[in-house]
Amino acid sequence: MIIVDTALKKRHEANNPVKVALVGAGYIGRGITLQIERYLPGMKVVAIANRTLSSAVRAFREAGIESVRTVESVSQLNDAISKGNYAVTDDPQLLCEADGIDAIIEATGHVEFSAHVALNGIKNKKHMILMNAELDATVGPILKVYADRAGVIVTNADGDQPGVMMNLYRFVKSIGYHPVLAGNIKGLQDFYRTPETQKGFAKAHGLSPEMATSFADGTKISMENAIVANATGFKTGKRGMYGPRCKHVNEAVDLFPLDELMAGGLVDYIIGAEPGPGVFVLGHNDHPERRGYMKYFKMGDGPIYPFYVPYHLPHLEVPLTVARAVLFHDAAVTPIAGPVCDVITMAKRDLKKGEILDGIGGFTCYGMLENTSVCQMENLLPMGLSEGCRLKTDIQKDQPINYHDVELPKGRLCDRLRAEQNQYFQ
Numbered sequence: 261m262i263i264v265d266t267a268l269k270k271r272h273e274a275n276n277p278v279k280v281a282l283v284g285a286g287y288i289g290r291g292i293t294l295q296i297e298r299y300l301p302g303m304k305v306v307a308i309a310n311r312t313l314s315s316a317v318r319a320f321r322e323a324g325i326e327s328v329r330t331v332e333s334v335s336q337l338n339d340a341i342s343k344g345n346y347a348v349t350d351d352p353q354l355l356c357e358a359d360g361i362d363a364i365i366e367a368t369g370h371v372e373f374s375a376h377v378a379l380n381g382i383k384n385k386k387h388m389i390l391m392n393a394e395l396d397a398t399v400g401p402i403l404k405v406y407a408d409r410a411g412v413i414v415t416n417a418d419g420d421q422p423g424v425m426m427n428l429y430r431f432v433k434s435i436g437y438h439p440v441l442a443g444n445i446k447g448l449q450d451f452y453r454t455p456e457t458q459k460g461f462a463k464a465h466g467l468s469p470e471m472a473t474s475f476a477d478g479t480k481i482s483m484e485n486a487i488v489a490n491a492t493g494f495k496t497g498k499r500g501m502y503g504p505r506c507k508h509v510n511e512a513v514d515l516f517p518l519d520e521l522m523a524g525g526l527v528d529y530i531i532g533a534e535p536g537p538g539v540f541v542l543g544h545n546d547h548p549e550r551r552g553y554m555k556y557f558k559m560g561d562g563p564i565y566p567f568y569v570p571y572h573l574p575h576l577e578v579p580l581t582v583a584r585a586v587l588f589h590d591a592a593v594t595p596i597a598g599p600v601c602d603v604i605t606m607a608k609r610d611l612k613k614g615e616i617l618d619g620i621g622g623f624t625c626y627g628m629l630e631n632t633s634v635c636q637m638e639n640l641l642p643m644g645l646s647e648g649c650r651l652k653t654d655i656q657k658d659q660p661i662n663y664h665d666v667e668l669p670k671g672r673l674c675d676r677l678r679a680e681q682n683q684y685f686q
Contacts, residue, residue: 364381
């Protein structure tokens, strides 16, 4: 942060702000725009793409910007950016292809739609910041291959749990402790929540019922922990993770199998612990002198110690990810190689042949973390690809759905990317 804020100050003083485009003007997208335009000198949101133009205009106006230009072509967007105008469009591909944009923040949460944006942005040498755990968990490793070839960064974001976990992971390593678990602190886990049960919460917090459902039914945390697994090499100790309950994060040092922690590390979560809704990393060091120091610092007896952050601030921190990518070519969280964990599709209720799965945050299925090796062996359907799939057989509640059980929608880019990822990393 100290390096980033200094670098942004220099860009501000040179009247050369980092130029950001945003795809998605929902609750989080509006918050990002407000944060950058009102509170982050040295960076500028030059354009917003959203299906409903009025929402994109609203994002700018809530940030104090009244003069906004609607553009319908790359040339119009290039002209707007060159003249210092703020632009809105309903075509996100314009952002990918325009000049004068350093990075694109993808903040929609859709997999197929976002795959087109991410791939085209990378091909046009834009750094891609994904506030989209669903896309990242499904095809992040192959997008990283494309990004490396193009010489740009593809990364999940500071502020979202994967970015906060990876920042903490890097900190723990930097002070000489060996990370053995990266985890979330959750307040609720109920596989059977639906948009109907979550509509009140969603309305109160400005979310879609589907997004609220994905938080409650375990799909979102599975997506987030898959991202961290792919960035660290950590695995899950069991299908769905252990997820023990406890009162405080300090108790986590005794709640996971020591042999699994020491055999390569885990991604997991705890429920009901304070301080929530944060993240934690368990770090190991058994040097006797170090253990004495840590006991003095009230970090416990060791040799495993809890490090935690008690909050995450998505729209406030994501601009820092942009700055890291553009100014330092540093990713907050990105795959180190091929997939380590995936999110599989589980039946939320008894399902009948011919039903069409409604995907993430819906009524028909929920996502659960599993190691990639198991997913490939059992031919399991990734949750990120589940939407629109037609069942070819009955599926019982809480049973995993595999590729043989479904007919995929025709012509999807996300399926092609997933097949390419499987082939590339086999």
